[in-house]
Amino acid sequence: MNEALIFDTVRTPRGKGKKSGSLNEVSPVQLASKVLKSIESRNNLNTEDVDDVVLGCVHPVGEQGADIARTAVLEAKWDQTVSGVQVDRFCASGLEAVNIAAAQVMSGQSDLSVGGGVESMSRVPLGSSGGAWMADPKVAYNSYFVPQGISADLLATKYNYTRNDVDSYAVSSQKRASEAWKENKFKNSIIPVKDQNNLPILEVDEYMRPDTTMQSLGALEPSFAQMGNQGFNDVAILKYPEIEAIKHVHHAGNSSGIVDGAAGVLLGNKKMADKYELKARAKIRSFASIGSEPTIMLTGPADSAEKALKKANMKASDIDLFEMNEAFAAVVLRFMEALNIDHSKVNVNGGAIALGHPLGATGAIILGTVLDELERRDLSTGLITLCVGAGMGTATIIERI
Amino acid sequence: MNLNNIKLINDDQGIVNLIINSKNTLINAEFINDFKKAIDFISNKKDIKGIIISTDHNNYNYNYDLNFIFSLENSESIFNTITKLSKTLRKLETLGKPIVSIVKGKIKLGGLEIILHSHYRIAQEGSDTKFYFKNTKYSIIPAIGGTQRLPRQIGINESINLFLSDKTISAEEALQLNLVNEIADENQLVNKAKKYIIKNPQSLQNWDNKKLINSQPNPFSAKNLGYFITKIAALHADTSNHYPSVKILISSIYEGLNTDINSGLKIEARNFTWLTQNIETQSMFETLVLHSPLSKFKDEVIKKFKNSFEENYAAEGVRLLLSGVSAALIENAGRRLDFKSGPLEFADKLEIQCVINQLDSTDASTASLIRSMQKINRNGLSNNKGFYDYKDGKKNLWPDLTDLVPMSKIQPSVKEVEKRLLYSSINNIFYNYFKYSDFKNPELCDYMVLKNIGFPVWTGGAFQWVKRNGINEFINENDEYAKTLGSRFVLNEKIINIIKTI
Numbered sequence: 008m009n010e011a012l013i014f015d016t017v018r019t020p021r022g023k024g025k026k027s028g029s030l031n032e033v034s035p036v037q038l039a040s041k042v043l044k045s046i047e048s049r050n051n052l053n054t055e056d057v058d059d060v061v062l063g064c065v066h067p068v069g070e071q072g073a074d075i076a077r078t079a080v081l082e083a084k085w086d087q088t089v090s091g092v093q094v095d096r097f098c099a100s101g102l103e104a105v106n107i108a109a110a111q112v113m114s115g116q117s118d119l120s121v122g123g124g125v126e127s128m129s130r131v132p133l134g135s136s137g138g139a140w141m142a143d144p145k146v147a148y149n150s151y152f153v154p155q156g157i158s159a160d161l162l163a164t165k166y167n168y169t170r171n172d173v174d175s176y177a178v179s180s181q182k183r184a185s186e187a188w189k190e191n192k193f194k195n196s197i198i199p200v201k202d203q204n205n206l207p208i209l210e211v212d213e214y215m216r217p218d219t220t221m222q223s224l225g226a227l228e229p230s231f232a233q234m235g236n237q238g239f240n241d242v243a244i245l246k247y248p249e250i251e252a253i254k255h256v257h258h259a260g261n262s263s264g265i266v267d268g269a270a271g272v273l274l275g276n277k278k279m280a281d282k283y284e285l286k287a288r289a290k291i292r293s294f295a296s297i298g299s300e301p302t303i304m305l306t307g308p309a310d311s312a313e314k315a316l317k318k319a320n321m322k323a324s325d326i327d328l329f330e331m332n333e334a335f336a337a338v339v340l341r342f343m344e345a346l347n348i349d350h351s352k353v354n355v356n357g358g359a360i361a362l363g364h365p366l367g368a369t370g371a372i373i374l375g376t377v378l379d380e381l382e383r384r385d386l387s388t389g390l391i392t393l394c395v396g397a398g399m400g401t402a403t404i405i406e407r408i
Numbered sequence: 409m410n411l412n413n414i415k416l417i418n419d420d421q422g423i424v425n426l427i428i429n430s431k432n433t434l435i436n437a438e439f440i441n442d443f444k445k446a447i448d449f450i451s452n453k454k455d456i457k458g459i460i461i462s463t464d465h466n467n468y469n470y471n472y473d474l475n476f477i478f479s480l481e482n483s484e485s486i487f488n489t490i491t492k493l494s495k496t497l498r499k500l501e502t503l504g505k506p507i508v509s510i511v512k513g514k515i516k517l518g519g520l521e522i523i524l525h526s527h528y529r530i531a532q533e534g535s536d537t538k539f540y541f542k543n544t545k546y547s548i549i550p551a552i553g554g555t556q557r558l559p560r561q562i563g564i565n566e567s568i569n570l571f572l573s574d575k576t577i578s579a580e581e582a583l584q585l586n587l588v589n590e591i592a593d594e595n596q597l598v599n600k601a602k603k604y605i606i607k608n609p610q611s612l613q614n615w616d617n618k619k620l621i622n623s624q625p626n627p628f629s630a631k632n633l634g635y636f637i638t639k640i641a642a643l644h645a646d647t648s649n650h651y652p653s654v655k656i657l658i659s660s661i662y663e664g665l666n667t668d669i670n671s672g673l674k675i676e677a678r679n680f681t682w683l684t685q686n687i688e689t690q691s692m693f694e695t696l697v698l699h700s701p702l703s704k705f706k707d708e709v710i711k712k713f714k715n716s717f718e719e720n721y722a723a724e725g726v727r728l729l730l731s732g733v734s735a736a737l738i739e740n741a742g743r744r745l746d747f748k749s750g751p752l753e754f755a756d757k758l759e760i761q762c763v764i765n766q767l768d769s770t771d772a773s774t775a776s777l778i779r780s781m782q783k784i785n786r787n788g789l790s791n792n793k794g795f796y797d798y799k800d801g802k803k804n805l806w807p808d809l810t811d812l813v814p815m816s817k818i819q820p821s822v823k824e825v826e827k828r829l830l831y832s833s834i835n836n837i838f839y840n841y842f843k844y845s846d847f848k849n850p851e852l853c854d855y856m857v858l859k860n861i862g863f864p865v866w867t868g869g870a871f872q873w874v875k876r877n878g879i880n881e882f883i884n885e886n887d888e889y890a891k892t893l894g895s896r897f898v899l900n901e902k903i904i905n906i907i908k909t910i
Contacts, residue, residue: 137628144659147640148649154637237638241645248740248822251805 011109012280012287013405015273016196016375017045017123021212021363024128024265029209031267033200035064035071035127038269039079042123045198046273047085050285055086058117061107062271063100063124064093064367066135075125095367096296098334099393099401100124102370105272106294106403112276113291119279123271124367133265133366140397151246151302153239155396156231156257158304159335161243163256165303166341170256173336174224177261177360179350180333184357185217192356192383196270196375214264214363229255230262246302261336266363270371289378292388292404293319299398305338307400308392309345315390315402323348326404327386330373332393333358342392355380369393374403381407409449413442415464416449422457423605424450425598428522429464434473435518435552440493447496451503458506458605460598461526467513469540470522472551474697477684487681494552494673497525506611508601511588515539520587521550524557527611528604529588530597531579539577539587541570545651546692546865551680555660556672560615562586564625564661565635571657572643615669627662636662648744650866652686687876691868695858699851705860709844714861718754720836720896723766724829725751726774727893732816733825735795735805741825746864751829753803756794759787770894777813830873831882831889833863835896837870838903850910875910882907 019038022030030038039062047054062076076091096103101124108122139146146152153161163173187193188211199210216223232255235243240253280287295314299307308331316323323346331342331353343353356376359369370393377389392402409416413430426446430439450459480486500507509523512532520539523529531537549555550571559567562585570577582588592600614620627636640658647654660679664672683689721742728738729752739750747754755763760778767775781787781794786806788794796803837857847853854869867873874882883904889897 134633137633142627142633142636142640142662144636144640144643144655144662147637148644148655151644152637153641238641238643238645239638242641244740245645245648245744248744249734249737249819251736251739 008113009115009276011112011274011291012276012408013272013274013289013291013378014280014285014287015046015050016270016371016378017042017049017198017272018196018270018368018372018375019200019268020197020209021214021264021266021268021365022129022209023214024267024363024365026129028129028267029213030127030200031129033127033208033267035125035130035267035269036075036078036082038127038200038267039075039123039125040083041198041200042125042269042271043079043083043085043121046121046271047083050273050283052119052283053086055088056279056282057085057089057119057121059108059111060089060091060121061104061123062091062093062367063095063102063104063370065095065097065100065126066131066133066366067093067095068136069131071125071127071131079125096399096401097396098332098364098366099296099370099395099399100367101270101372102374102391102393102401102403103296105274105371105374106291106296106401108272108274109291109294112274119273119275121271121273123269123371124369125269126365126367127267128265128365129267150397151242153243153302154231154234155304155334156262157235157239157243157253158302159257159262159337160229160231160235160253160255161247161250161303162305162335162341163337164250164252164254165247166337166344168256168337168340172340173256173261174221176336176340177224178219178221180354180357180360181215181217181219182357183355184212184215184361187356188212188215192379193376195379195382212362214266215361216260219260224258224260227258227260230258231255243302257335257337261360263332263334263359264361264363266365268363268365268368268372270368270375272371272374287408288382289405289407292321292406294401294403296399296401299400301398304396304398305334305394306341306345307398308338308342308394308402309400311400311402312342312346312390312392315404319404321388321404326388326390327352328355328377328380328384328389329353330358330377330389330391332364332369332373333360334364334394336360338394370401374405378405378407409446411442411445413439414446416446418456421602421606422455423602424453424456424459426450426459426461427464428461428470430470433465433467433469433471433516434476435470435493436473436476437489440489440496444492444496447500451499456505457609458508459500460508460510460601460605461523462510462597465513467515468511468519468523469514469516470518471516472518472548474548474693478690478693483681483685486684487677490551490677490680491674494677497522497552498670498673501525501527501613502616504610506605506608508604510597510601512537512594517542517550517554518552521552521554521557524553524561527608527613528590528601530590530592530600531582531588532597533579533591533593535578537579539582541573541575541577543574544571544653544657545647546696547653548683548689548693549653549657549660549676549680551677553673553676555657555676556664556669557615559661559665560624560669564627564632564665565639568639568658568661572654613669625665627665648746650688650746650864652688653683656683688866688868691872691876692865695851695854695868695872699855701852701855705847705856710856710860713840713844713856716840717833717836717857717861717863718758719762719766721747721829721833722751722755722758723763723774724832726755726763726777727771728825728828729813730773730777732814734815734819735809737819737822737825739805741822742829744822745826745830746866747829748862752795752805756788756796759790760794761787768895780812827885828889831886832896834870834874835886835899837863838899842902850906871907871910874907879907879910
């Protein structure tokens, strides 16, 4: 099996995912093609050497529809021989895209591939792609569908994470993200988004609230209490009859931010490393996706991490740094508890609670984040994982070379 | 043409009057055949201008003959029978001639379905004209286009609300809902119908009109998508995993409205057919429809029966608690069975002293728990403290309960807890069936426990449930329970003899 080498990681800043957000004026295909152009120029690529572009996107409808990966390839004016494919594994789509690109290289079917993702949540809102999972009565009944926020509160209830626990976690995410920006820790991967006149549109992650405190979070009302009372709490309890009542602890301040953004990871084999004299920054050690119980939905990261660790013949203690997507604070708390890992190794530069979670792109973004940090600290191994809708998890282990 | 159920009369303007003059009001094999013959006959007449459908009854209260439907031998024959009528109505609807229905009196579901295929519906003025809906939850879904035409006509949520209610709709309300197009005086009904036919020589339903087809309700419009997602949860929560017709009703609407009327009608017929084979549908039908009694029971007997039933249910919950089962699991098991509330909440409602009434000498620990709670004034709902704390209209399980009754580390599955509550309740019903001789047969007892004492309706009653879920299993499982749990699980000979013959 060939090694899948990581040459480059690129991401846009994350813009607030609403009409007033800075990236709202930029279409998702533009965000994605800017990432591709940047990968091309940073690595002096002749794009006809790229075999495939795999992009995650969770709502592939409207302007994110019709295979946005191929559309972005064309819009980036890459060679017409470069194919593009859009993939959807909900919140892990960006990481799944990297894993697919890696698999192409590892299996010898590709010399050079891009994995990444894009989501303009301000332009194509959450829920835009509908779906049988929640709308088809037979499917929703049989799978005990509840919206993800209810799952997050169910998780917190089942594992006894209090409002205080989840808020404390959120404060630390904001602190870490703010310090990371102060020390310019994201500079390796981040590319400013500019317009056609080369005028800047957004250069920094704009969702952060560095002044967040326990007091300021304490003032926020739980986001999912009302939704829960419409019947979803009862559905969750039908599935988890040992629970008396769902405690609603999550709110806008301890859940991932809704943002716009795109990211890409350039992967290839040794032949391409030699041809372009590219430094292989890291290799993919293993990756895995799993399915888990869909109503609580968000316990998959631990299972997928363990599966990937097993494939790499490693233990959790062999991993230097973890990136576990902060979809909701309780998800990270559960992940750390299940794998018995210390917070000091997890999301050391903050996460989606502070910086935002552009659904289709996040997996590729946080892979870049952990690789940059491994290099900065001169450490070796990183594990990236995300919880995934409908009860899944995806994980990837990388190792610096 | 004269048939047993239908009269056809041509007038001098080329309009056919189709008059339903069925001797009874049931949609059965003969009705379906006559309807088909009449429509086939009309469709061969090229020179007619339109059709007016009415009835010479005072009411339009046609309903399915469920006896007939359930007597059909298998799924295939049910599907074919339903499809035959559905296709006949569809043929009429797409004849290319204007079809007008005139309705008056009581209009029941089957009648409503028959008129929904017509292009124009006129209701007779006055308070006698009423549309009667009957909650699908305890019955079966519409099968001849109701789940397809009503939402296309009046909207998705409006239809679901009506189908899941026992509402009665006046002619004026029906007009506002677009269920009928016009209200007219009795003497004007036929004239108005003729007027419509002459003015609209080529009538099309909106769902067949290429210009209007895109304005039909779409389950994935932003509004409807949100509606479906929350409505499904609300219905699922309300029915646990019982009352399948609720799920099948909303499914038929969702599945059918994602496509056109022709596919929608097939989807509906398949869902209906599946439902007729469901054990809960059959149980409820047998007890509530087939054996619906003529006489009422004595209030006094029902009251005693109900007290005993509720106290027993509460006591079984307390015994489960004492055996180390978590209070939340016990309460949720009771709710999942569709008891009005969990057993511990029932104990609070009745005052926890009630549990004592159900105990025998072997139950010293249960009695002792109740007394300890009474000592600290946790008597139940009356003083806002019992197994629950009650405050400001909210309740939660008493947090210190686990200090008094420790929870086992290993908990049973919710199914096991449900089974224990169900068996105990059934045994209580059997015991009282003999104690009070008012019930002449098990069928009457089943009807009574569903209607009057709060035994879950989906079971079809205690006898019905045992019959359909396995008599031998019921006897054997009770024997197992009796080994450790005592006399309330010992079935006496009399009851065994009865259940063996039901």
